[in-house]
Amino acid sequence: MILERPEEPGKKYALAFTILVHVGLIAALFLGVQWKRSAPEVMDVELWSSKPTPATYVPPPPPQPEPEPEVKPEPKPVPKIEPKPEPLPPKKPDIVVKEEKKPPKPEPKKPEPKPEPPKPEPKKPEPKVPDFSKELARETATKQPRPSTQQMANAAAAESEQRASSNRRGLESYSTKIRIKIRGNIVLPPNIQGNPEAVFTVDQLPTGEVLAVKLKRSSGNPGLDQAIERAILKSSPLPKPDDPALFQRSLEIKYKPLEE
Amino acid sequence: MNVTQDLSILHLIINASAVVQIVMAILAGVSVMSWYYIFMKWFAVRQARTKTEVFERDFWSGGDLNSLYNSAVNDRHHAGSMERIFEAGFREFAKLKTQKNLDPKDVVDGSRRAMRATYQREVDGLEAHLAFLASVGSVSPYIGLFGTVWGIMHSFRGLANVGQATLSAVAPGIAEALVATAIGLFAAIPAVLAYNRFAHDIDRLSIRYESFMEEFSNILQRQMR
Numbered sequence: 001m002i003l004e005r006p007e008e009p010g011k012k013y014a015l016a017f018t019i020l021v022h023v024g025l026i027a028a029l030f031l032g033v034q035w036k037r038s039a040p041e042v043m044d045v046e047l048w049s050s051k052p053t054p055a056t057y058v059p060p061p062p063p064q065p066e067p068e069p070e071v072k073p074e075p076k077p078v079p080k081i082e083p084k085p086e087p088l089p090p091k092k093p094d095i096v097v098k099e100e101k102k103p104p105k106p107e108p109k110k111p112e113p114k115p116e117p118p119k120p121e122p123k124k125p126e127p128k129v130p131d132f133s134k135e136l137a138r139e140t141a142t143k144q145p146r147p148s149t150q151q152m153a154n155a156a157a158a159e160s161e162q163r164a165s166s167n168r169r170g171l172e173s174y175s176t177k178i179r180i181k182i183r184g185n186i187v188l189p190p191n192i193q194g195n196p197e198a199v200f201t202v203d204q205l206p207t208g209e210v211l212a213v214k215l216k217r218s219s220g221n222p223g224l225d226q227a228i229e230r231a232i233l234k235s236s237p238l239p240k241p242d243d244p245a246l247f248q249r250s251l252e253i254k255y256k257p258l259e260e
Numbered sequence: 261m262n263v264t265q266d267l268s269i270l271h272l273i274i275n276a277s278a279v280v281q282i283v284m285a286i287l288a289g290v291s292v293m294s295w296y297y298i299f300m301k302w303f304a305v306r307q308a309r310t311k312t313e314v315f316e317r318d319f320w321s322g323g324d325l326n327s328l329y330n331s332a333v334n335d336r337h338h339a340g341s342m343e344r345i346f347e348a349g350f351r352e353f354a355k356l357k358t359q360k361n362l363d364p365k366d367v368v369d370g371s372r373r374a375m376r377a378t379y380q381r382e383v384d385g386l387e388a389h390l391a392f393l394a395s396v397g398s399v400s401p402y403i404g405l406f407g408t409v410w411g412i413m414h415s416f417r418g419l420a421n422v423g424q425a426t427l428s429a430v431a432p433g434i435a436e437a438l439v440a441t442a443i444g445l446f447a448a449i450p451a452v453l454a455y456n457r458f459a460h461d462i463d464r465l466s467i468r469y470e471s472f473m474e475e476f477s478n479i480l481q482r483q484m485r
Contacts, residue, residue: 010303018295025446029269184428234424 167246174241178253181239186231187256189223195258196220198228202251208237216252228255269439276436277414283407283440289446294396297389298454308386311340312468319472325479327412328436341382342469346476349375353480364484368403368477375473383466390458397452404444411437 196219203211213232218225232253241247273284281322318328332339332347339347352374415433422429 010301010307013301013303014296017299018292021295069276069313184426185424 132136167243170241170243171246173240174246177239177241178235178251179255181235182228182253184256185234186227186257189221189227192221192224192257195256196224197254198225198255200232200253200255201227202232202238202253203249204236204238204251206247206249208240210236210238219257224257228257272432272436272439275432276439277411278413280411280437280440282401283410284443286444287403287407287440287447290400290403291394291443294393294447294451294454297393298411298450301389301393301454301458304386305458305465308341308465309321309461312342312465315340315343315346316468316472319346325483329354341379341386341465342472344382345375345378345469345473348378349473349476349480357484364481367484370479371480372473372477375476379466379469379473383462386462386465390455390462393451393455393458397448397455399445400444400451401441402444404448407440407444408437409415411440 077188197217198215198219199217201216205211210233213229215225215229219228238251273281275285305380329347329350332343336344336347347369353367353371356362356370412434415437418433419425419430
């Protein structure tokens with residue numbers, strides 16, 4: 001005598017719970033397991049100490065006294081960055097682009113990438129050495145923050161300087177990329193004393209492939225020099241900069257083995 | 261090799277070699293099935309236990325056996341296992357009792373046989389799919405291990421082409437491969453736990469059914485006099 005068995009209880013619930021458990025697991029895996037290897041952050045330091053501007057500067061009133069379209073840019077970054085004068089000098093990038101071999105740039109407006117604190121372009125309205133005390137005195141006397149030509153020039157200079165600094169930042173991230181790639185390929189010889197720096201000149205193709213590596217200044221340790229040279233050759237093709245304008249056929253790579 | 265390397269789980273699964281991916285797919289399917297059975301068994305065992313308790317209470321509260329039998333027959337779809345055992349035994353008993361030329365011992369034996377048959381069917385129904393859970397628990401770590409070993413072999417073979425061994429050359433491959441073991445363990449651990457738990461619960465239930473059968477046989481024997 002076969003009795004028909006009743007339906008297994010809770011099939012739908014079991015299915016729902018199963019889906020719930022697996023969705024939970026997948027979510028935990030996706031949220032919990034985020035291993036990422038990323039390049040170290042490029043230090044972003046801007047030097048503003050040389051250009052003091054009044055801190056109590058408010059945006060100019062709509063009817064501008066001298067509407068110059070060319071010098072119009074928003075003077076916003078000035079009050080923002082002014083209160084934190086960073087005493088740190090910008091990190092000197094290890095890769096210094098050679099000036100003389102520079103190909104013609106597609107954007108002539110960009111200032112030249114230089115590791116030194118950038119100078120504003122000569123094309124832009126160059127502020128005179130700001131007569132700071134005079135301006136401040138006048139500012140406090142009038143109590144009316146009006147955008148004078150001096151301030152406008154200041155703002156324009158600030159903007160050009162910012163552009164230069166962003167350019168420098170791109171250069172620095174480029175050099176960091178190259179350095180990380182080389183570091184991944186290097187096999188250091190065992191006996192390194194101190195942290196000697198070697199300087200290499202590297203010629204590369206536009207695709208980043210390394211054509212030639214020349215030792216410019218030895219680190220004093222021939223084994224280390226060879227190791228770095230091998231690492232640079234192995235790193236071919238070198239990574240490309242984010243901004244194609246920063247690409248140089250000839251790079252100067254300074255490499256320290258124990259840098260971090 | 262990129263400077264920034266994304267090692268999220270999706271990336272690992274997509275970049276794994278085909279064998280590892282197949283292993284992971286098998287394990288994912290096994291995991292889904294085992295969790296489905298775990299929940300289904302869980303509900304089934306819990307329901308069997310509550311129904312057994314309800315029936316035992318009804319039975320030992322001294323009600324009329326005939327009315328209990330009638331309610332069991334009428335409400336067959338909601339009857340628990342113990343109720344069905346009782347029903348089978350009592351039906352057989354009632355049939356045999358009407359035959360005049362039978363020994364009382366034979367009547368009780370016949371009803372006990374009917375009860376045992378139903379009992380075996382019930383326990384078999386409760387134990388269904390438990391073997392699957394046991395196999396998942398014992399085998400899926402090995403499947404995952406196979407995927408891992410294969411993936412590591414693969415990444416070491418890739419290492420031979422690189423020439424210079426860096427950790428970053430092997431690490432992604434090994435991480436990919438280890439995902440297979442992780443999935444295998446995720447399938448195996450709950451399956452083993454659930455198997456042990458359910459086997460224990462079903463053992464206890466079947467002991468209850470068996471003792472009920474003995475006690476009910478005694479009651480029937482007393483009724484024969």
